[in-house]
Amino acid sequence: MIPLEDYVARIEETCGAEKDFIVIFKYDKKDDAIKKILQKAKKEKAISTIIFELTFQDVSFRLYGTGKAIFRNLKDKNGLQKVLSDLLL
Amino acid sequence: MFDPHKIREDFPILKRKINNYTLIYFDNAASSQKPRQVIEAIKDFYENHNSNVHRAVHTLSQEASELYERAHDEVADFIHADGMEEIIFVRGTTEAINLVAYSWGLRNLKKGDEVIVSLMEHHSNIVPWEILSKLNGFNIKYVGVSDDGTLNYEAYEELISEKTKIVCFSHVSNFSGVINDVKRIAKIAHDHGALILIDGAQSVPHLPTHVKDLDVDFLAFSGHKMLGPTGIGVLYGKCEILEKMEPFQGGGEMIREVLFDSITKRCTITWNDLPWKFEAGTPNICDGIGLMEAVRYLRRLGMENVQAHEYTLTEYAMKHMLECQKIEIYGPEDASAKCGIIPFNVEGFSSHDVALLLDNYGIMVRSGFHCTQPLHAIFKLKSSARASFYIYNTREEIDSFIEVLKEIE
Numbered sequence: 001m002i003p004l005e006d007y008v009a010r011i012e013e014t015c016g017a018e019k020d021f022i023v024i025f026k027y028d029k030k031d032d033a034i035k036k037i038l039q040k041a042k043k044e045k046a047i048s049t050i051i052f053e054l055t056f057q058d059v060s061f062r063l064y065g066t067g068k069a070i071f072r073n074l075k076d077k078n079g080l081q082k083v084l085s086d087l088l089l
Numbered sequence: 090m091f092d093p094h095k096i097r098e099d100f101p102i103l104k105r106k107i108n109n110y111t112l113i114y115f116d117n118a119a120s121s122q123k124p125r126q127v128i129e130a131i132k133d134f135y136e137n138h139n140s141n142v143h144r145a146v147h148t149l150s151q152e153a154s155e156l157y158e159r160a161h162d163e164v165a166d167f168i169h170a171d172g173m174e175e176i177i178f179v180r181g182t183t184e185a186i187n188l189v190a191y192s193w194g195l196r197n198l199k200k201g202d203e204v205i206v207s208l209m210e211h212h213s214n215i216v217p218w219e220i221l222s223k224l225n226g227f228n229i230k231y232v233g234v235s236d237d238g239t240l241n242y243e244a245y246e247e248l249i250s251e252k253t254k255i256v257c258f259s260h261v262s263n264f265s266g267v268i269n270d271v272k273r274i275a276k277i278a279h280d281h282g283a284l285i286l287i288d289g290a291q292s293v294p295h296l297p298t299h300v301k302d303l304d305v306d307f308l309a310f311s312g313h314k315m316l317g318p319t320g321i322g323v324l325y326g327k328c329e330i331l332e333k334m335e336p337f338q339g340g341g342e343m344i345r346e347v348l349f350d351s352i353t354k355r356c357t358i359t360w361n362d363l364p365w366k367f368e369a370g371t372p373n374i375c376d377g378i379g380l381m382e383a384v385r386y387l388r389r390l391g392m393e394n395v396q397a398h399e400y401t402l403t404e405y406a407m408k409h410m411l412e413c414q415k416i417e418i419y420g421p422e423d424a425s426a427k428c429g430i431i432p433f434n435v436e437g438f439s440s441h442d443v444a445l446l447l448d449n450y451g452i453m454v455r456s457g458f459h460c461t462q463p464l465h466a467i468f469k470l471k472s473s474a475r476a477s478f479y480i481y482n483t484r485e486e487i488d489s490f491i492e493v494l495k496e497i498e
Contacts, residue, residue, distance in 0.1 A: 014441045015457025016472025017465070022441060050449055062442060066108050066449050070441055 004081065007033045007088050011077065021080050023069045030067030037063055037087050059083050091394040097481045099124040110451030113486045118263050118291060118430050118477035119455055120313045127316055130382035134375045142374055143342065157374050160381035161364060164323055167384045168308065169299040174328050174363040178377050181322035182290040183213040185309030188324050188367060189286055190217040192337040194255070200226035203252040207232040207240055208467060209262050212460040214288045218257065234467060238265040238420035245277045253283040260292035264461040264475070265420030266430025275304045284330070290314055295399055295428050297392040300325055312376065317383035321376035331363050340369035395480055399429035402478045402487060406431055409491045415498045419468055429478040435497055440474040443497065450493050
């Protein structure tokens with residue numbers, strides 16, 4: 001099993017009252033990451049292959065074809081890392 | 090003739106592709122791109138003139154000193170200051186404001202005194218005063234904003250008194266782009282014996298700036314928002330005020346003499362002349378020279394032309410954005426009251442979603458609070474997206490931006 005760091009380049013907590021997290025996947029792993037996430041998460045909506053509105057373990061998030069994702073309403077970074085681990089590993 | 094298409098040729102980064110789209114850079118309020126001339130000036134300094142400034146007799150140091158001093162001179166000319174004595178190079182707007190807070194404020198503000206700050210401010214013009222008020226015990230009074238995002242000018246008349254020592258506000262809001270009436274507030278402040286400090290981070294890069302005409306006591310701005318490098322900024326101060334101020338930091342360069350008295354066993358220090366009194370340690374020489382080149386570039390274009398171009402873009406963008414059903418724009422609807430900045434949200438999307446969606450198409454905009462959390466609270470916003478324009482942006486880029494916004498809708 002490869003570690004989460006192999007997929008994730010950066011995690012940014014958004015500026016604003018929403019307190020969402022932006023996850024930026026590593027360029028060379030983004031296609032693999034997107035594929036794995038789409039296999040495990042429930043697809044609510046999709047616009048072509050550009051944006052996917054998804055839910056996983058009661059967490060809603062948007063995944064972008066450019067290899068970025070925005071996770072909403074997570075309590076903290078630990079919670080995000082757990083979700084990402086479950087999605088990717 | 091002002092031709093943004095021609096100007097674009099000077100900016101190598103604008104040829105970049107992002108996600109297979111040609112880069113559209115609409116995050117200029119955060120930081121501008123750099124023309125080849127500035128990049129070359131930095132390269133030339135390190136390749137041909139690099140040395141420390143002042144007090145060395147060798148050729149390289151003479152050259153570096155002359156360039157660094159000329160940079161101060163040209164910045165002084167750019168904002169119509171009296172001379173380089175009034176131009177202190179700092180890291181950026183934030184450091185410039187902190188310099189005033191700690192050099193002037195620490196010694197001149199005491200319990201019972203008042204500072205007036207607007208709620209429109211970037212955090213960098215709020216936080217230093219709040220920190221200092223905890224140390225010195227003075228009071229801060231905040232001026233609110235109207236529904237259209239303009240300053241509540243009447244509040245200045247109500248809040249100001251003989252207790253007021255300084256009035257701090259931005260010339261242009263980094264959230265809404267609204268242009269504030271500096272002269273009007275300067276008059277109110279000066280009539281009551283108070284100084285004014287202007288955050289010029291969003292005005293100096295975009296508008297003609299005449300510090301004497303505006304009658305400002307302090308003006309802070311950043312190089313990186315006006316085509317220059319990061320890590321260099323300016324504090325303008327009226328000479329007679331700077332002369333009376335004590336230095337912010339101590340070290341080399343800012344002193345004339347450090348004499349050890351064998352009787353008192355202490356050192357007696359004499360400060361250097363202005364502006365060096367406030368530039369302790371080896372300064373950011375190269376980026377100062379980069380800023381000079383940026384100023385030369387803007388002067389060649391003419392700041393009136395820069396302002397006119399941004400007005401045209403802002404008016405065009407707002408007109409087409411307002412045609413979208415789900416887009417809300419904040420601040421004045423009249424583009425002439427603004428300065429190249431459009432804050433907005435798309436119904437049903439967070440600002441970060443909007444920024445990520447635009448990023449998909451190679452369009453860079455900011456999202457979040459833009460360091461103006463109190464102002465977002467006034468507008469009852471969780472965050473906002475912000476498009477901000479500069480000299481190299483075009484109508485065609487705005488068309489692409491609108492096209493994506495319509496797609497998001």
